[in-house]
Amino acid sequence: MNEYYENICCEVEKTTGKAYHAMTPEIVQTSSFFFPTYEEFMAASVDEKNNYVYTRGTNPTTEILEKKIAQLEGGEKCKVFSSGMGAISATLFTLLAQGDHVLMVNTIYGESLSFMQDMGKFGVELTKIDVATTAEVEEHIQENTKLIYFESPSSQKFELLDMEKITELAKKQGAYTVIDNTWASPLFQHPLDYGVDVVIHSCSKYIGGHSDIVAGAVVGSEQLVDEIFEKGHQALGAVNSPFNSWLAIRGLRTLAVRMAHQTKAIKTVLDCLSKDHRISKIYHPYLAEGEQKQLADKYLKGYGSLFAIDLQDTDFDHLKTFVNALKVVTIGVSWGGFESLALPVFKGSNLEAVKKRGLSPSHIRMYVGLEAPMSIVEDIRQALDQAYGKEVKNEENA
Numbered sequence: 001m002n003e004y005y006e007n008i009c010c011e012v013e014k015t016t017g018k019a020y021h022a023m024t025p026e027i028v029q030t031s032s033f034f035f036p037t038y039e040e041f042m043a044a045s046v047d048e049k050n051n052y053v054y055t056r057g058t059n060p061t062t063e064i065l066e067k068k069i070a071q072l073e074g075g076e077k078c079k080v081f082s083s084g085m086g087a088i089s090a091t092l093f094t095l096l097a098q099g100d101h102v103l104m105v106n107t108i109y110g111e112s113l114s115f116m117q118d119m120g121k122f123g124v125e126l127t128k129i130d131v132a133t134t135a136e137v138e139e140h141i142q143e144n145t146k147l148i149y150f151e152s153p154s155s156q157k158f159e160l161l162d163m164e165k166i167t168e169l170a171k172k173q174g175a176y177t178v179i180d181n182t183w184a185s186p187l188f189q190h191p192l193d194y195g196v197d198v199v200i201h202s203c204s205k206y207i208g209g210h211s212d213i214v215a216g217a218v219v220g221s222e223q224l225v226d227e228i229f230e231k232g233h234q235a236l237g238a239v240n241s242p243f244n245s246w247l248a249i250r251g252l253r254t255l256a257v258r259m260a261h262q263t264k265a266i267k268t269v270l271d272c273l274s275k276d277h278r279i280s281k282i283y284h285p286y287l288a289e290g291e292q293k294q295l296a297d298k299y300l301k302g303y304g305s306l307f308a309i310d311l312q313d314t315d316f317d318h319l320k321t322f323v324n325a326l327k328v329v330t331i332g333v334s335w336g337g338f339e340s341l342a343l344p345v346f347k348g349s350n351l352e353a354v355k356k357r358g359l360s361p362s363h364i365r366m367y368v369g370l371e372a373p374m375s376i377v378e379d380i381r382q383a384l385d386q387a388y389g390k391e392v393k394n395e396e397n398a
């Protein structure tokens with residue numbers, strides 16, 4: 001964590017210069033940059049990734065953010081986008097071509113899966129698999145497998161994969177590996193250390209940290225990130241605004257403190273909920289056992305505070321009563337900000353889709369925010385009381 005702060009402080013100093021001694025970096029709110037001479041214009045325009053020409057390419061405020069995220073992930077380079085999906089679609093668009101095959105492993109963020117399914121119309125083949133162990137991934141690799149895309153922990157079920165095994169399989173095949181590392185933040189898991197080629201973040205979550213921006217990032221080798229810049233970023237145009245980059249930099253300054261809190265808070269909340277019989281299952285690496293526990297210990301330096309529960313039954317009235325009774329926890333999408341959140345996967349008409357994803361209709365994604373952890377626990381308990389009546393404390397009776 002100390003190293004983290006050194007990085008943040010030095011970068012601000014270096015990048016802002018000493019002119020005004022400003023504590024925070026400048027928001028360079030400009031679309032384009034002028035050139036004193038024709039010669040300078042010519043030199044810059046043949047290498048837009050290393051020169052300020054137009055903010056669709058590079059921008060000084062956004063570049064500060066990019067350098068910081070690259071440092072935190074331990075990557076050579078980072079490119080920031082105007083959303084996590086902007087980063088994901090640009091990466092897949094850049095790295096894939098007609099005839100290529102992609103493996104998507106376990107419960108992937110829904111929009112990422114949809115994008116890959118849509119790539120089918122350009123002749124990119126997709127296999128979406130659910131595996132219990134990483135070794136099973138090998139069975140699904142084909143001659144034309146070009147990319148393995150995964151999340152670990154995964155969306156909704158928060159299952160882990162053995163990154164080292166996946167990168168080993170991918171390297172044998174000559175395929176790229178891409179991980180969506182949003183859940184762990186750049187502080188709690190460093191996939192590049194285990195040979196993953198590209199790390200993606202939705203900066204709308206922990207990095208922004210205040211529920212006020214939508215942004216994304218891609219981190220990897222200079223060569224790969226430059227390629228994604230030239231094709232996916234420049235052409236698809238999911239460009240982050242300088243102001244949103246500035247807000248993300250602001251978010252990074254408290255990321256370490258927030259994540260340290262989140263790790264403690266999620267443990268408190270899960271310790272309290274794990275014995276509650278009105279919840280049939282809790283999905284989070286902190287409660288993992290066996291191989292999953294070993295993977296959590298191996299790869300995670302701390303815990304993100306996004307988890308999921310299945311209620312005791314799949315009765316829609318119980319689900320409705322529970323969700324509506326929550327007071328501290330708010331109903332809403334996204335996560336990573338101050339507010340604790342609940343998001344039922346069942347939206348009234350998507351039962352087939354929910355089942356297809358291997359989820360229970362009573363599955364609720366929950367996010368522990370920055371409120372006092374016990375107030376979140378108490379809120380969830382009183383909502384369960386309303387749906388199911390008071391918890392019978394079996395252990396105490398026994």
Ligand SMILES: *Cc1c(COP(=O)(O)O)cnc(C)c1O
Nearest residue numbers: 083084085109180182202204215
């Ligand atoms: C939110 C999210 C995304 C999408 O990011 P946006 O910034 O909303 O486009 C992708 N992956 C995960 C795991 C997410 O939580």
